[in-house]
Amino acid sequence: MKLATVSADDGTTSAAVLVDGLWRALPAPDLGTWLQGERETDPGEPLTGWAPVNPLPSPGKVICCGLNYADHITETGRDLPTHPTLFAKHADTLLGPGEEIVIPDDVALDWEAELAVVVGATLRGADEARAAAAIAGYTVANDISVRDWQKRTLQWFQGKAWDATTPLGPIVVTPDEVDPAAGLDVSCRVNGETVQHANTRTLVFGPAVLLAYISTFTVLRPGDVVLTGTPGGIGAAMTPPRFLADGDLVETEIDGIGTLRNRVRLTPSI
Secondary structure, three states, rough: EEEEEEEEEOEHHHHHHHEOEEEEOOOOOHHHHHOOOOOOOOOOOOOOOOOOOOOOOOOOOEEEEEOOHHHHHHOOOOOOOOOOEEHHHHHHHEEEEOOOOEEEEOOOEEOOOOEEEEOOOOOOOOOHHHHHHHHEEEEEOOEEEEEEOOOOOOHHHHOOOOOEEEEEEEEOOOOOOOOOOOOEEEEEEEEEEEEEEEHHHEEEHHHHHHHHHHHHHOOEEEEEEOOHHHHOOOOOHHHOOOOOOOOOEEEEOOOEEEEEEEEEEEEEOO
16 A cells, blocks of 8 residues: 555645555544554545645654665774664654755765664564564655764764654555565656665664564564664765755655655855
8 A cells, every 4th residue: 555644735634545546545643643544545526626744743752763774884984783883863853745854054974875764663672573563664865964963972962863854754665565574676866966885684683683683672562763884885985975955956766655856945044
């Protein structure tokens, strides 16, 4: 299935399922709420003219894995990890397809295309098989990072958790339709130029492994989101380093899921 949170022109939102090319209503105001409920799948009325927005506007947890593609690990000068490198975001960091990334003009803004995993069942101390069965679906994300703030300390949090800087969506595709282990192409384009391109076959830690590992120390619940890491090609690793400028269009695409398009707007610092 292809699932989404869709919005009308007046801002009203609904969880939705794609049926014969049309979004049809599911009985919840957004996809996260639907995942936490009874998950009635009988589609309701067609939502003509409604468009996908951030599919998960209020996840309880957004947990990210850094350094999870071999090429990206190599470009940062590190060894392959024995355990996932994890950090957290807040729900406030997320924004939807088509929304602008608005941020002060005195920061070094970088791109990180990522596959995101949507949790569909409560997990605590899960093994890999149970974690795999709990995946509700996959979506597209970009862990837009403020590199100068990220490098201020050994902890990455302050460079990763700026409000409304992490595009998510446009839809969530269930595991029966896409399989990261079989391979999904992940790419990022800036103003039409491909800056990242990789395949999820090369993930060091796959989605089920990540969910099982995370569930060892914190419970995961329906609607939570786990970002699986970015491949090589980040701007900070280029020679010379390259960062996003005002007006840049960032397109993040994953085969079988879709494309996020978000424009950067740099504003005078306060």
